[in-house]
Amino acid sequence: METSEKKIILIGMTGVGKTTIGKNLSKEIKMNFCDIDFEIEKATNLKIKDFFKMYGENEFRRIEKITLLKFINSKENYVISPGAGILNDKDNKKIICNNCISIFLDIKISILISRLKKNLSNRPKLSQGKLEENLKQMYNKRINDYRACQITINVNETSVTNIVSQIILKIKNYDQNSQL
Numbered sequence: 001m002e003t004s005e006k007k008i009i010l011i012g013m014t015g016v017g018k019t020t021i022g023k024n025l026s027k028e029i030k031m032n033f034c035d036i037d038f039e040i041e042k043a044t045n046l047k048i049k050d051f052f053k054m055y056g057e058n059e060f061r062r063i064e065k066i067t068l069l070k071f072i073n074s075k076e077n078y079v080i081s082p083g084a085g086i087l088n089d090k091d092n093k094k095i096i097c098n099n100c101i102s103i104f105l106d107i108k109i110s111i112l113i114s115r116l117k118k119n120l121s122n123r124p125k126l127s128q129g130k131l132e133e134n135l136k137q138m139y140n141k142r143i144n145d146y147r148a149c150q151i152t153i154n155v156n157e158t159s160v161t162n163i164v165s166q167i168i169l170k171i172k173n174y175d176q177n178s179q180l
Contacts (some may be wrong), residue, residue, distance in 0.1 A: 007071065007078045008171065009096055011149050012105035012140060014084040015116045017160070021105065022081040025164045029079070029171075031076070034071045036064060061085070065092060072099045084138070087145035087159060097148075099152075104149035104168060107137050108156050125147040150174060 008017040008031070019035050026033035037048050039061055044051055051060055064083060069079050072095060080100070087093050096102055112135055151170045155163050 007080055007100045009080040009082060009100040009102050010105055011082070011102050011146055012084065013107060013112055013135070013142070015112050016105045016107045017080040017155060017163075018105060019161055021160055022169075023028060024160050025167055026079040028164055031077045031079050031169060034078045034080045036067050036080065036086070039067050040064065065089060068092060068095065074176045084142070087142065093098070093145065100169060101151065102149035103151045103153060104146045104153050104164075105153055106146070106159065109139060111156055
């Protein structure tokens, strides 16, 4: 599949499947894959939760932006999986809007809860307080930014293979429409 010169970035809540879907999508369309959190862990030699504890969210967001720019400015094509809060920063929004095809992976909170309730260890923003309240609060804070993405894919109770097929089809349509 030929895609535009733009990078593809998967946007959505923590636990929605950005990394899993991104890896599968990148293989299918023969692009490189980048998981921003993994790159930060590799560069800092710390798990995200440990980085948050030691340096705080502001420092994490600073490094996240630097890492995002590194892959967006690369000459190679990438499918990028960022953290759920990547759009909290207005510069990131502008960078993503100008350089990427942004794809919002939308999911019901109830499905997120069932996915995440047993695996909160590396999710520092969810590990304290009540999971459902935290997720609803995050979702409500971020939903307007998420909905500003060029493409939205509903991932509720849908296989990864089906999601990847939907993304490929929507990217083809997006590329054709953007070249008119």
